[in-house]
Amino acid sequence: MEKRSLGTSEVKITPILMGTWQAGKRMWVGIEDADSIKTIRAAYEAGITTIDTAEVYGEGHSEQIVAEALSDVRDRVEYATKVFANHLKYEQVIEACDRSLSNLKTDYIDLYQIHWPSGAFNSEIVPIEETMKALNLLKEQGKIRAIGVSNFSGVQLAEAASYGRIDSLQPPYSLFWRQVEQDALPYCIENNISILAYSPLAQGLLTGRFALGHKFDPTDNRAKNKLFQGENFERAQQALEKLRPIALLHDCTLAQLALAWLIAQPQTNAIAGGRYPEQARDNALAAQIKLSTAELAEIDAIGRIVTDHLDDNQIMWD
Numbered sequence: 001m002e003k004r005s006l007g008t009s010e011v012k013i014t015p016i017l018m019g020t021w022q023a024g025k026r027m028w029v030g031i032e033d034a035d036s037i038k039t040i041r042a043a044y045e046a047g048i049t050t051i052d053t054a055e056v057y058g059e060g061h062s063e064q065i066v067a068e069a070l071s072d073v074r075d076r077v078e079y080a081t082k083v084f085a086n087h088l089k090y091e092q093v094i095e096a097c098d099r100s101l102s103n104l105k106t107d108y109i110d111l112y113q114i115h116w117p118s119g120a121f122n123s124e125i126v127p128i129e130e131t132m133k134a135l136n137l138l139k140e141q142g143k144i145r146a147i148g149v150s151n152f153s154g155v156q157l158a159e160a161a162s163y164g165r166i167d168s169l170q171p172p173y174s175l176f177w178r179q180v181e182q183d184a185l186p187y188c189i190e191n192n193i194s195i196l197a198y199s200p201l202a203q204g205l206l207t208g209r210f211a212l213g214h215k216f217d218p219t220d221n222r223a224k225n226k227l228f229q230g231e232n233f234e235r236a237q238q239a240l241e242k243l244r245p246i247a248l249l250h251d252c253t254l255a256q257l258a259l260a261w262l263i264a265q266p267q268t269n270a271i272a273g274g275r276y277p278e279q280a281r282d283n284a285l286a287a288q289i290k291l292s293t294a295e296l297a298e299i300d301a302i303g304r305i306v307t308d309h310l311d312d313n314q315i316m317w318d
Helices: 033-045 061-076 090-103 128-141 154-161 185-190 202-207 230-249 254-263 277-288 293-307
Strands: 016-019 050-052 078-083 111-114 147-150 168-170 194-197 268-272
Touching: 016 033, 016 277, 033 050, 033 061, 033 277, 061 090, 078 090, 090 128, 111 128, 111 168, 128 147, 128 154, 147 154, 154 185, 185 194, 202 230, 202 254, 230 254, 230 293, 254 268, 254 277, 254 293, 268 277
Parallel strands: 016 050, 016 268, 050 078, 078 111, 111 147, 147 168, 168 194, 194 268
Antiparallel strands: none
């Protein structure tokens, strides 16, 4: 898989990244460590060398699973992890980074990201200048190679960038969830900031596996996803039916088509998770799909069957 530059940094990433929220187990049902390790390893063997995790995914458990899967090939992979909103004071950032380094069994993190803006989840308000001061120090020390932010608005991104170089933004972004296009994407294009799209398959909705009437376990985070509810869910089914012939033409799955469309967007890369090795291998194949300008426009229009009816709230869950 041909790598791309991460912003203006020296870090190179694959356009499809392996997402490991599920490896942390918390807020997911039926996840086994052995499966997570095999899946992460399968992603690497299929050409996905950039792995995204976070300290909050199972309180470090996901990071530990990543290390277990890939420590022997550390020099051939890129680790992206995140500091949570409750650890954004100067000393807390330093301590959180050290914990992540320990969990990942490494002496450097390729991309270190602020997971949510200060104040999210009722966290204490910390000036972004203070957080960035700590991140800049970590970068000077060589503990991290690049700085990113996640779930930031365009305004918040620009403010953070005024205190140091930001090389990536991680927003929810898929064919069915596109608020970032109107908000932060123009700023990212202008300032050469990479987009790392999470939930690129709208938490599985774009796979086509979930029919009308599907009920999630109440403890599954998707139970509160707006796209799986009411008219949004019905419109998604209409859009999926229109996407099927295009996927058939390319001999690919709906999920692969959605990923291929997404990584063809300006500055955009996709973080795709998976419970099992075959899912990781399938995700990797999406990088090989070449869509014509006409097909990209057609897929864009189909996606708007869903997105034209959504509000501007960037949070995907009720």
